[in-house]
Amino acid sequence: MDDIVCNRCSLLCDDVLAQIRDMETKSLGLCRLGHTHLERVAHFSKIDAISRKNGVENGLNLDEALTMAAETLISAKHPLLYGWSRCTNETISEGLSLAKTLKAVFDSSASMGLSQSMSHNIHNMKLETDLEAVQNNGEFIIYWGSNPVESSHRHASRFTVFPRGENVPQGVESRITGVVDVRETETMKMGNHRIIIPQGGDSELARALIDDLTGKTPLKTPILGLPAATLVGISQALRKSDFTVIFYGSGIINSGKTAENLSLLAELIQTLRDLGKNAYAMPMWHEPSDMSVIKSSKKLTSTHLAIDFSSGKPTQLSAKTTFQRLTAKEFDVVLVVGTDAFAVLPGQAARGLTSSNIIYIGSGGSLMDQWAQLSLRVADDIMSASGSMTRIDMKDIQLKSWSGSKMASQNVFDVITRLHRLIEARLKD
Amino acid sequence: MAFATKLALGDVNADDCPPLLEPGFEKNLKTIRELTAPLLSTAETGVKLDEEKCTGCGNCVVACPVDVAVEPPTGIGKAARGDVTVFRIDNGVAKIINLEKCRRFPPDRLNCRVCEQYCCTDAIEIW
Numbered sequence A: 001m002d003d004i005v006c007n008r009c010s011l012l013c014d015d016v017l018a019q020i021r022d023m024e025t026k027s028l029g030l031c032r033l034g035h036t037h038l039e040r041v042a043h044f045s046k047i048d049a050i051s052r053k054n055g056v057e058n059g060l061n062l063d064e065a066l067t068m069a070a071e072t073l074i075s076a077k078h079p080l081l082y083g084w085s086r087c088t089n090e091t092i093s094e095g096l097s098l099a100k101t102l103k104a105v106f107d108s109s110a111s112m113g114l115s116q117s118m119s120h121n122i123h124n125m126k127l128e129t130d131l132e133a134v135q136n137n138g139e140f141i142i143y144w145g146s147n148p149v150e151s152s153h154r155h156a157s158r159f160t161v162f163p164r165g166e167n168v169p170q171g172v173e174s175r176i177t178g179v180v181d182v183r184e185t186e187t188m189k190m191g192n193h194r195i196i197i198p199q200g201g202d203s204e205l206a207r208a209l210i211d212d213l214t215g216k217t218p219l220k221t222p223i224l225g226l227p228a229a230t231l232v233g234i235s236q237a238l239r240k241s242d243f244t245v246i247f248y249g250s251g252i253i254n255s256g257k258t259a260e261n262l263s264l265l266a267e268l269i270q271t272l273r274d275l276g277k278n279a280y281a282m283p284m285w286h287e288p289s290d291m292s293v294i295k296s297s298k299k300l301t302s303t304h305l306a307i308d309f310s311s312g313k314p315t316q317l318s319a320k321t322t323f324q325r326l327t328a329k330e331f332d333v334v335l336v337v338g339t340d341a342f343a344v345l346p347g348q349a350a351r352g353l354t355s356s357n358i359i360y361i362g363s364g365g366s367l368m369d370q371w372a373q374l375s376l377r378v379a380d381d382i383m384s385a386s387g388s389m390t391r392i393d394m395k396d397i398q399l400k401s402w403s404g405s406k407m408a409s410q411n412v413f414d415v416i417t418r419l420h421r422l423i424e425a426r427l428k429d
Numbered sequence B: 001m002a003f004a005t006k007l008a009l010g011d012v013n014a015d016d017c018p019p020l021l022e023p024g025f026e027k028n029l030k031t032i033r034e035l036t037a038p039l040l041s042t043a044e045t046g047v048k049l050d051e052e053k054c055t056g057c058g059n060c061v062v063a064c065p066v067d068v069a070v071e072p073p074t075g076i077g078k079a080a081r082g083d084v085t086v087f088r089i090d091n092g093v094a095k096i097i098n099l100e101k102c103r104r105f106p107p108d109r110l111n112c113r114v115c116e117q118y119c120c121t122d123a124i125e126i127w
């Protein structure tokens, strides 16, 4: 078996092995999500392109497909470049550069929440720590509105709750785990402190803990229907821990009160720091390339949000979001890269997308692949494995070429780069 | 590890605690011996894994004390890659590949249930 890097979720596990022989996919260490993903894309590594018009499909070679894609994008009035899930940093940089050439809008699934949270002041609090630091030092791990058992299967076993580390030599026995959510989740099974709060109660809980920790209002009465003793338990654990990390998830990010919730978490972290403790917050977000999009976009503008190149300069998409513009059918041509956009976009925006001329570059078999007017099927980056990706803690992980890579003649990066060069050449003529 | 945790795991017994053997603690020693007696041996036991429920999270791999002893990188969260551990994640789900090494079986016969305790999907069942 060969060493590989799994690109199915934002943990980018790089301690796993895989082998493909006689059409059979085997792996060691990949979780169910990772293995299923590898199995699926392993059989779609051959390049193929299809154009669709009036219900008629035509097979194309790569050159023909690239020419057709270039012509369509050049003639577009309002092009959108969307997707970029599971793409490498190099592909995303090339995509941003293509968006600039085309004066297009560039957006990704990161703008469905992660971008807003990464733009919040909480991430100006020197929160930079990485998952290895959590593994080595994390004493109190809090999953707040996040459920790794559902979407980042190996989060707890690789980095947070279970592994031994330099300052937590007994692993799970040296750590305390807290889980805060609006319902009972499977993650709660590993929690020493399990806090179920009413919907929207996050900021009130954080405020109560802050007021207890600062001595302003000691916890003596029930809050949010939780007994004072339960809350005192979590407050005492915070006071005792020298290294606390809050992994906040969609319960915070997509709560409709993102800014307020994050401000309170920031205040809680500051309170702990004022008590002489190490305290951090990190997002839990499973889309594997969203942090890479955020990192690359930040190099061009001060924003983490969608970038509009229509003026020739990168600016934050203003007035309307991409979703609103998709819903209003404002994009005549949409280049979707590496993402099954129908599966990730909210209903109205997905419906709006169907009225655009769609060019898709990504692995075969997805809804997008079956719908797009032009579909260029390429190998998934778990197969081609060249370049790097950015993990949820902003750490770059280099993909590892393996025997499966030989089955992947071209990857998304090669195709986007060729498309961009072709468009540049045509625009010059 | 705190003595109490070791006691609960069956790694030590009440007689391993010197203060308990001192005069005046006879009653405490008797009580703790009685309380921990069932932990010291598991005559009939088994570990069952429901692959349908398993997500391949690896909690069992990293938490099992045998795995950590026989393949130390698992102790720091790495995937089990050899064939010496009790658990290994094969093709996305956990497999018990060396059940006989589980500490519930002879010669240890300890009342360990760590894997079951931390399997969030209840895929592991111990009896």
Ligand code: SF4
Binding pocket: A006, A007, A008, A009, A010, A011, A012, A013, A016, A029, A030, A031, A032, A033, A034, A035, A152, A153, A154, A155
């Ligand atoms: S946790 Fe994520 S990166 Fe790791 S093996 Fe599972 S899907 Fe892949």
Ligand code: SF4
Binding pocket: B047, B063, B064, B065, B066, B067, B086, B101, B102, B103, B104, B112, B113, B114, B115, B116, B126
């Ligand atoms: S019962 Fe203990 S020793 Fe046996 S497999 Fe589970 S964790 Fe390992």
Ligand code: SF4
Binding pocket: B049, B053, B054, B055, B056, B057, B058, B059, B060, B061, B093, B094, B118, B119, B120, B121, B122, B123, B124
């Ligand atoms: S802890 Fe449970 S769900 Fe996780 S790998 Fe082990 S058996 Fe599967």
